[in-house]
Amino acid sequence: MSAFDDLYAANAAFAKTFGASNLTGRAARGLAVVTCMDSRIDPLGLLGLKPGDAKILRNAGARVTDDVLRTLVLAVYLLGVERVLVMPHTDCGMTKVTDADVHELTQAHGVDTRSLEFHTVPDQAAALRHDLTRIASTPFLPADMPVAGAIYDVHTGLLTPYPD
Numbered sequence: 001m002s003a004f005d006d007l008y009a010a011n012a013a014f015a016k017t018f019g020a021s022n023l024t025g026r027a028a029r030g031l032a033v034v035t036c037m038d039s040r041i042d043p044l045g046l047l048g049l050k051p052g053d054a055k056i057l058r059n060a061g062a063r064v065t066d067d068v069l070r071t072l073v074l075a076v077y078l079l080g081v082e083r084v085l086v087m088p089h090t091d092c093g094m095t096k097v098t099d100a101d102v103h104e105l106t107q108a109h110g111v112d113t114r115s116l117e118f119h120t121v122p123d124q125a126a127a128l129r130h131d132l133t134r135i136a137s138t139p140f141l142p143a144d145m146p147v148a149g150a151i152y153d154v155h156t157g158l159l160t161p162y163p164d
């Protein structure tokens with residue numbers, strides 16, 4: 001018995017009817033989505049996508065970190081991505097704490113996280129603006145590539161485009 005047996009059992013059933021063996025690693029819809037790790041978000045479902053359509057990049061807060069930029073460069077030049085949607089969401093845990101709060105919480109567990117940057121989000125609109133600018137202004141991605149932001153409402157399922 002392992003902590004993952006439920007998953008292996010579910011996968012065995014999944015593989016029995018697996019029908020995506022002909023897909024390549026290129027994003028068929030030319031899309032990359034940067035979103036949060038929040039377990040309420042179904043990025044493919046909420047955007048009408050299916051496996052094979054898009055690159056999905058997830059982290060705490062849907063932040064455009066160095067690693068997200070690195071991944072976007074690969075996605076664009078090697079894997080068919082031609083547009084990027086940055087999609088934070090309502091009720092995000094990252095908007096409810098500061099980096100200092102996180103350091104304090106982990107310290108209670110005897111862990112010193114002060115060398116980590118958590119990219120917490122005190123102001124979601126400002127963070128999204130910053131992240132969109134980061135993609136638009138990096139010298140490593142095409143200057144004319146469409147980049148948009150939209151906030152996903154985890155209570156209604158609606159996506160609200162963020163004004164340019």
Ligand SMILES: [Zn+2]
Pocket residue numbers: 036037038060061062089091092093094
């Ligand atoms: Zn979140």
